[in-house]
Amino acid sequence: MKKAGELFVAHPKKIKHAFLPASNGFTLIEALLSLFTVASVLTLAPLVLQAENRIISASHIKASSEWHIFLKQLHEERSGQQLSKILPHGFCFIATDMDKETCYSQYKSIVRKQVDGHGHETVLTDIEDFQILSRSKFIEVAVSFNDHHFLQTKMPL
Numbered sequence: 001m002k003k004a005g006e007l008f009v010a011h012p013k014k015i016k017h018a019f020l021p022a023s024n025g026f027t028l029i030e031a032l033l034s035l036f037t038v039a040s041v042l043t044l045a046p047l048v049l050q051a052e053n054r055i056i057s058a059s060h061i062k063a064s065s066e067w068h069i070f071l072k073q074l075h076e077e078r079s080g081q082q083l084s085k086i087l088p089h090g091f092c093f094i095a096t097d098m099d100k101e102t103c104y105s106q107y108k109s110i111v112r113k114q115v116d117g118h119g120h121e122t123v124l125t126d127i128e129d130f131q132i133l134s135r136s137k138f139i140e141v142a143v144s145f146n147d148h149h150f151l152q153t154k155m156p157l
Contacts, residue, residue: 066124066125067124067143067151070124080095082096090130091103091132102115103117128145
């Protein structure tokens with residue numbers, strides 16, 4: 001009969017492990033983390049795009065509100081005045097009762113108002129182009145802003 005110490009003798013053979021050989025693949029935790037990261041980015045992407053659209057529309061509101069103020073001011077000042085000159089980047093009205101000429105023209109990146117060639121009242125800012133086209137019964141005013149926003153109107157003669 002063998003003694004208890006003789007039953008459990010260590011053998012010099014290598015112990016085989018139940019692990020697969022080393023590979024360059026992802027572990028389960030790494031795969032879950034990458035899946036979570038991709039899902040987070042895809043979830044936040046619409047919010048980022050929505051914020052960008054709000055910023056863009058806010059910049060158009062500035063140009064649009066400035067344009068509407070310009071049109072209202074032009075409409076009020078134009079009553080009782082006749083068109084005297086049409087230039088490629090401006091136009092002038094002359095008051096029949098006071099003989100004062102009011103001109104609107106582009107100067108660098110603004111549209112300015114001058115009365116009898118004096119003064120420099122800014123009416124539109126951040127302008128890329130200000131064009132005046134003469135038609136038979138109206139003039140067409142077209143403004144292109146630096147942010148590539150384009151607005152136009154027609155004024156009867």
